[in-house]
Amino acid sequence: MDKVIGFIGTGNMGAAIIKGLLDTGFASPGNIVASRRNQLALDKLKSESGIQTTSNNTLVASKADILFIAVKPNVYESIIEEVRTFIKADAVIVNIAAGKSIHFIEDTFQKPVKVARAMPNTPALVGEGMIGICFNEEMEKTEREYIVELFSSIGKVEVVAESLLDAVVGVSGSSPAILYMIIEAMADGAVKSGMPRQQAYTFAAQAMLGSAKMVLETGIHPGELKDQVCSPGGTTIEAVTKAEETGLRSSILAAVEAAVAKSVEMTKES
Numbered sequence: 001m002d003k004v005i006g007f008i009g010t011g012n013m014g015a016a017i018i019k020g021l022l023d024t025g026f027a028s029p030g031n032i033v034a035s036r037r038n039q040l041a042l043d044k045l046k047s048e049s050g051i052q053t054t055s056n057n058t059l060v061a062s063k064a065d066i067l068f069i070a071v072k073p074n075v076y077e078s079i080i081e082e083v084r085t086f087i088k089a090d091a092v093i094v095n096i097a098a099g100k101s102i103h104f105i106e107d108t109f110q111k112p113v114k115v116a117r118a119m120p121n122t123p124a125l126v127g128e129g130m131i132g133i134c135f136n137e138e139m140e141k142t143e144r145e146y147i148v149e150l151f152s153s154i155g156k157v158e159v160v161a162e163s164l165l166d167a168v169v170g171v172s173g174s175s176p177a178i179l180y181m182i183i184e185a186m187a188d189g190a191v192k193s194g195m196p197r198q199q200a201y202t203f204a205a206q207a208m209l210g211s212a213k214m215v216l217e218t219g220i221h222p223g224e225l226k227d228q229v230c231s232p233g234g235t236t237i238e239a240v241t242k243a244e245e246t247g248l249r250s251s252i253l254a255a256v257e258a259a260v261a262k263s264v265e266m267t268k269e270s
């Protein structure tokens, strides 16, 4: 029998994962059950996706073989306290929150539980997520493989040590926000030169997508790829000079570092 995949919380991330699982056929609507408080949002989700919805978190917990807790980090503790006695004996808990360690989840359940700690990102909605994941000792090999397969249906998955999860938050969990800012700024530059705005977004976003694919598919060092674009005395070296003068690299490095630091701080506080 197919596993029941439960979601407590279906906001940006929960909904993105559900859509990815359905679009790729990894799960069928009948195998997904999800809860949140907002009834209108639940009705919309049900009519759009066909999954089972409820405002009852304990019902989701009691049905799920795989239970995603997809609420904001500050309500994790209260949600776990609410559902801890209702989960199936063999349930796998999937923690996707920034700053919530495996240890925190185990402690809050107050009993041995199987925990997968993952850090996805919102491009999961279009099947291009990046997911860093680790597991606790309770998780069997086949269960780990199943969770990796599940996340593979919505993006690329790398199993990493838990100590690297804060870095994952910076480099792929939070970084889409920075990348959208870059796309927006590039488009502004094109708009300033007379290009219509929607067209500018297409050019900027496709340039980013293509560049990302070049890094992933050619394996060539990003610095060398940059050099390939810079003709001597040409336009690109002017752009590169301006980007260096205005601190582009150090700005982005500092932004990633700030997200990592916040994740470390949140983990310590929980």
Ligand SMILES: NC(=O)C1=CN([C@@H]2O[C@H](COP(=O)(O)OP(=O)(O)OC[C@H]3O[C@@H](n4cnc5c(N)ncnc54)[C@H](OP(=O)(O)O)[C@@H]3O)[C@@H](O)[C@H]2O)C=CC1
Pocket: 008, 009, 010, 011, 012, 013, 014, 035, 036, 037, 038, 039, 041, 057, 070, 071, 072, 073, 075, 079, 096, 097, 098, 119, 120, 121, 122, 173, 174
């Ligand atoms: N957004 C992102 O890019 C990423 C987010 N994450 C992590 O994912 C988690 C969710 O983030 P995100 O999806 O952005 O947050 P959202 O605010 O978009 O979604 C949170 C969801 O939780 C629901 N919720 C809140 N309280 C309860 C409750 N008591 N019972 C049931 N459902 C509840 C909300 O619905 P309602 O108000 O109707 O109850 C909503 O559906 C966070 O822990 C975050 O760290 C991880 C990677 C990337």
Ligand SMILES: O=C(O)[C@@H]1CCC=N1
Pocket: 097, 098, 169, 173, 174
């Ligand atoms: O901002 C946040 O807390 C979440 C975690 C990673 C991306 N968004």
